[in-house]
Amino acid sequence: MIDLRLLRENPDVVRASQRARGASEAIVDELLDADERRRSAVARFESLRAEQKQLGKQMPKATGEEKAALLARTKELAAEVKAAEAAVTEAEKRLRSLQLAIPNLVEEGAPHGGADDYVVLREVGERPAIDNPRDHVQLAEGLRAIDIERGAKASGSRFYYLTGVGALLQLGLLQLAVNQALQYGFTPVIPPTLVKPESMEGTGFLGEHASEVYRLEADDLYLVGTSEVPLAAYHADEILELDAPIRYVGWSSCYRREAGSYGKDVRGIIRVHQFDKVEMFSFCRPEQAHEEHLRFLAWQEEMLAKVEIPYRVIDVAAGDLGASAARKYDCEAWLPSQGRYLEVTSTSNCTTFQARRLNIRYRDESGKTQMAATLNGTLATTRWLVPILENHQQPDGSVRVPKALQPYVGREVLEPQR
RNA sequence: GGAGACUUCGCCUAGUCUGGUCUAUGGCGCCGCACUGCUAAUGCGGUUGGGGCCUAACGGCCCCUCCCGGGUUCGAAUCCCGGAGUCUCCGCCA
Numbered sequence: 001m002i003d004l005r006l007l008r009e010n011p012d013v014v015r016a017s018q019r020a021r022g023a024s025e026a027i028v029d030e031l032l033d034a035d036e037r038r039r040s041a042v043a044r045f046e047s048l049r050a051e052q053k054q055l056g057k058q059m060p061k062a063t064g065e066e067k068a069a070l071l072a073r074t075k076e077l078a079a080e081v082k083a084a085e086a087a088v089t090e091a092e093k094r095l096r097s098l099q100l101a102i103p104n105l106v107e108e109g110a111p112h113g114g115a116d117d118y119v120v121l122r123e124v125g126e127r128p129a130i131d132n133p134r135d136h137v138q139l140a141e142g143l144r145a146i147d148i149e150r151g152a153k154a155s156g157s158r159f160y161y162l163t164g165v166g167a168l169l170q171l172g173l174l175q176l177a178v179n180q181a182l183q184y185g186f187t188p189v190i191p192p193t194l195v196k197p198e199s200m201e202g203t204g205f206l207g208e209h210a211s212e213v214y215r216l217e218a219d220d221l222y223l224v225g226t227s228e229v230p231l232a233a234y235h236a237d238e239i240l241e242l243d244a245p246i247r248y249v250g251w252s253s254c255y256r257r258e259a260g261s262y263g264k265d266v267r268g269i270i271r272v273h274q275f276d277k278v279e280m281f282s283f284c285r286p287e288q289a290h291e292e293h294l295r296f297l298a299w300q301e302e303m304l305a306k307v308e309i310p311y312r313v314i315d316v317a318a319g320d321l322g323a324s325a326a327r328k329y330d331c332e333a334w335l336p337s338q339g340r341y342l343e344v345t346s347t348s349n350c351t352t353f354q355a356r357r358l359n360i361r362y363r364d365e366s367g368k369t370q371m372a373a374t375l376n377g378t379l380a381t382t383r384w385l386v387p388i389l390e391n392h393q394q395p396d397g398s399v400r401v402p403k404a405l406q407p408y409v410g411r412e413v414l415e416p417q418r
Numbered sequence: 419g420g421a422g423a424c425u426u427c428g429c430c431u432a433g434u435c436u437g438g439u440c441u442a443u444g445g446c447g448c449c450g451c452a453c454u455g456c457u458a459a460u461g462c463g464g465u466u467g468g469g470g471c472c473u474a475a476c477g478g479c480c481c482c483u484c485c486c487g488g489g490u491u492c493g494a495a496u497c498c499c500g501g502a503g504u505c506u507c508c509g510c511c512a
Contacts, residue, residue, distance in 0.1 A: 042470055046481040053481090056493045060438050074492035239428070239467090361467095367449075369467075 125310030135337035172408025191230035333387035347377030
């Protein structure tokens, strides 16, 4: 949700941001107009209401004719107040829906343009030289690590079972991620994965991504696509102490409908309806957010280094940012079987956008309440198994376990079963 | 699933029966000042949040806010209806 004060004082900043995203600029003027209308409706209501209260106070002491006159006037006023109040409600409704339709202001420096206009910031690590690389499905089959057929049998397409070393590998990877986060002062959290509409709305997932979200109609609850949702909602309607950032690391299953993604990444576990994720989340002061964002990215790169995967970092273009994000960096892992990069992490600086919707504030030095900033970033997911298996495969179909994962998995090499 | 109790300005709490003087009580915490060799203690004062208008600013005036949404009324923290949440007991089940 956009800051109305900023919009009023500086509409050109909002227009420029919309332009960078390739989004509507006209809506900015609609919003300005709605804001204007709301304020005049409020002013009318408040002056009527003030008079009503004034007269109401005289009522108990009034007698006789005086009282009759008061009654007549206040009865009249009551109707006017009611009408004025309805006008305010109407104006606020319009304002709010427009306000919700405008995405976050893009951070200065973010590349302009659409999905293909990202900027590659760096490539890290050496791609392994593998002749005729097996893909993760073939490798997992040999290792008996992922059972896609039975996943389809039990639950349908894009579901899977992680079995044996597959299950161990995921558990190890996620624990490695949590342990790293603990080192940097994060509080571990296992959140609810069913949330109320307000939580979904507050994090901005019911806009353009609404069709991606599972909804339980009978209970009016949503299955979260990321623990970002319950982590952000954790402090909804609270006033926080934010001398230093408050950091949580969430571990949860994530659910995505993947509607309209048919034909994309159909094979294996690259794009699935359910997966597990360890997610960093931070509440901080707006002026700390940029630095925190870079820290998140550094911690993601630290994880990728631990599992010894070659990757690149991209600066996502404005038009490809989610509605909540002001800036987003993705890490993409190298995929030998496909000769391309695959997104494995994403970190967004949501500045005050989510906090404004969720009403999350802090007190500054002068004691005034201010909107907090929120940030999120992936630390590990089920999808990571794909580049881990593929990049560490051996000619015989076995897979070397990265050193950092060995204590969790309990072996140095995963051998194919026969 | 059934029955009951409860939800008040950061936290705890008075007020709700009997509508107006609630512009919401007190305590804790926090902030400021005074006192004190320093600290502690004490005293005095301040302290819900959101919004509108006026102002260069300091500040001032006003509206909303007693879980949420309706209703009754000239007037609602208070009465009525609906909803949410918390707790207790019962039932059922891991």
